Structures are given as C-alpha cells and as structure tokens.
Amino acid sequence: MKLLHILPEIGAGGPARSLLALVRSTAATHPEVVHRVVALKRGGYPPLLFALSRAGAELSRGVGRDELHRLVAASDVVLIHFWNTPEIWRMLAELPPARIAIWCMVAGSHEPQKLNGALMASANIAILTAPAAEGMAAALRGAPVVPGFVERSDLGRLQAVPHEGFNVDYVGTTHRGKIHPRFIAMLSRPEIAAMRVRIVGGRLDPALEAERRAAPDPERFSSLGFVEDIAPILATSDVFAYPLAENTYASSDKSLQEAMLAGVPPVILPHGGPSRFVTHEVDGLIAADEAAFAAAIEDLYHHPGKRAALGRAARRTALAAFDTDRLAATLMDHVTATIASAPVRLADALGIGASTSAAELFLLAQDWPAEAARSALAAWEACSGDALADYARGLGDDAFVVEGGVLHWRNQFPDDRLLRFFTAIFLERQGRLAEAQAEFTAAGRSGP
Secondary structure, eight states, rough: EEEEEEEEESSHHHHHHHHHHHHHHHHHOOOOOOEEEEEESSSSHHHHHHHHHHHHHEEEEEEOOOHHHHHTTTOOOOEEEEEEEHHHHHHHHHHSSSSEEEESSSSOOOOTSSSOHOOEEEESSESSOOOOOOOHHHHHSOOOOOOOOOOOGGGGGGOOOOOEEEEEEEEEETTTTBBBBTHHHHHHHOTTTTEEEESSSSOOOOOOOOHHHHHSGGEEEEEOOOOOOOOHHTTSSSEEEEEBBBTTOOSSEEEEEEEETTOOOOEEEEEEEGGGSSOOOTEEEEEESSHHHHHHHHHHHHHHHHHHHHHHHHHHHHHHHHOOHHHHHHHHHHHGGGGOOOOOOHHHTTOOTTTOOOHHHHHHHTTOOOOHHHHHHHHHHHOOOOOOOOHHHSSOOOOOHTTTTTHHHHHTTTOOOHHHHHHHHHHHHHOOHHHHHHHHHHHSSSOO
16 A cells, blocks of 8 residues: 655654654554655654654655645555644645545644544544544544554653652643643742752743743753653653643643653643543542642652552553554554545535635634635625634634744735734734734734
C-alpha cells in the first residue's frame, strides 16, 4: 500500500514524532506499506527529518499544487495529520479525489482549533487522538480514538535517580493556548522550601516570564528551553505538573504520555484531552481548580508513599494505553479499511475550491456551517450585518494568538479584508490603537 501522509510541517513536537513512531513500527508489521510524507511548510526540524528518512519514509516539503496532486494520484490512501492551520485548509480546498483518513492532532472543542464536523463526516474515516468532548459534532462523538504515539518506548524502563530537593516539572509548549496563563502563580503557592520547578520546552511566554521575575521566589523556577533527550529530566522528576489552559487544544499529548511511562505521577487540571487519560487518585491527581492544584503538589510532597504508588500506577496505565506497536496496528487497520471505500473530494462536500476566500476557509475551520459563513460574509461585505463583528468580539484572546488563530491566518493571507478586520478588533482590545487603525483601514472599515 502506498500511504501518503500530509501534515503542516515536520517540527520538533508530537505530530512529527508520532509519524516517526508509526513509520518505525510498521517497518516490521506492515513491510508492504510505502510511507510518503508531504510537509506543507518547507522547513523542518533536522533530527526528525533525518530520522524519518533513515526509517524509510520518502519526504517532500513545501511542494507545489501540481506535485501534491501527482503524489495524491499515486497513493492508495491519504492520511492527513490534522491541525487547523491556513496551510491545511488551503490544501483541502484544492485536494483532488482520494481515499482520505483524517487523524486529528488536536482536541478540537475550542477556537481556534475546533474541528469541522462536516469535514470529518466527509472523509472516508476520521480518527481522534482523545475522546470527543461534550458538545462536539455527532460525527466526532462516534469516531475511533487512537492517541498519538511515543517514539521513546524505553521510558517505560526508566529508573528514578536519587537527587536533592523536590523537582516539579513541566514539559511541553510554553506559549498561550497550551500552558495555563497563571502557571507561575499556581506553582508559587505550595509552601515547600525544597521545591524547584523546571520548565522544559520553548522560550517561556513573555507574560509568564514577567510573572516569574515578579514572583515571591523567582529562583524556584528555571526555564531549560528545548531538550531533545527528556530521559535525564524525567529520571530526577518527583511530580509532573501539567496545568493546561481551560480552552487548551491539547489532545493525547506526548509529554503526559512520556511522564507517565517514566513513572512520574501527573498533577493536571480537568481541561482538554489529557484529562481523559488520567484517573484521579489512581494514576495521578486531577485538581478541580488552581487552589486545588497547589494543594495536590503539597499533598504529594508530604506523602512520598502515595507519590510512589501513583507513579507506579501511571507507568502501568501508560504501558497499557500508549503501547506504540498496538496503537500503530490499530491506526493501520483503520487506514487499510479505507481502500475498500470510494475516493472522496472533500472540497465538493464542503462547497469550497481554489477561489474560496481565506475568510470563508477560516470560518469553516471554526466549524461554521458553510451557508451561515457565506451569508455572514455577504452581509459583512455589503455593510449590512454585524454577525462577524460580534463573533470576533466574542472570541477569547487565544483564538487570535495561538497557532491556527486569526493572526496566523492574517499573516498567511494579508490581502484578506475580513482577517484584517478581525485583527483590528483584537488590537483595539489590546489598546494598540494605531495598529488597530491601520488594520481597520486595510479592511475598508472605520477605526476606533
């Protein structure tokens, strides 16, 4: 079988690592599968690019429309590693008929990483990485679930290393939309003199960094940046502190999987996909709110026996729930089954094409019904309706600034007037009135 993978980019995070784990796992179990990979962005994280090539995947990055269509035509199944990004949606608008499986890398319940129910229902199969949240489209509530893969299965054998102090660790994305905006405040609350918080990931969000500097004990926190080999961190970790934003797009989350595999008990909030993989007081703690989160950290510090028992249970859960070979076989069963289905053209099902505006694609990406999106756009263009202005003003800040948000779309399509208008509304909210005025002018609307 010729399997074509399409994803936004081959970055350093979970989606590309899941792809690598899949290619490696199927080398032995599905040797007949040829993995061809298209990254819509030309760049990439060199270690993963090299590892994918070495594992046997055929890589193409930043291909043009004709080359993409050639690769689609030469494939038996197209597996889209889905994020809500302008690159993905522009590709969907022009994708030719194919047998299509969509594997959703986001939880999909909140803007800007909502999942479009009509899109998912139109694919040959849609697969989630975490159980669907309440309120999501019916097509998603019945979808199969295959969590993302961990390529470091050896973490399940990791032995804890004795160390001084009490290490509370966060590993993962450190910008808005993922980490809780009051992360520093929460982790400042526990009255534990020996506590040290290690933050592993990218550069700390500027607002959080400012809060860290102003914290009562700023030295409690250390930002280690990106770490390729996470094993030494997890081997000296006492608690995995993973408080995510209320509207997080996080799904099965590689960081949580790795920590549990390493036997580090997680403390989380009841937000996003990760909360569906932890059972409170069995293999971790799920805190109801910020005060309870800090109290949970203190509880585990004062009760090392409980901490050890939760860590052992977390490892057992992870070994059973996140076994890469089993999950890869399940995913391949779903993908292979689509060969018996007729090819579909997603663009036809959604009524979109090469000429569809970026504004309309953005609204569809936020699960607007197609007719409602077109009607609202027509009214906005005619200056005869406020539905879109009201919608933008009702969005939280994250819907503008995280990946797949308004600013991402505006920067990708700077000539789209509605996206400029939405950007102006956000800048006005931030008090950046001169910038807002420039965006209102570009949108052909009056400013603040």
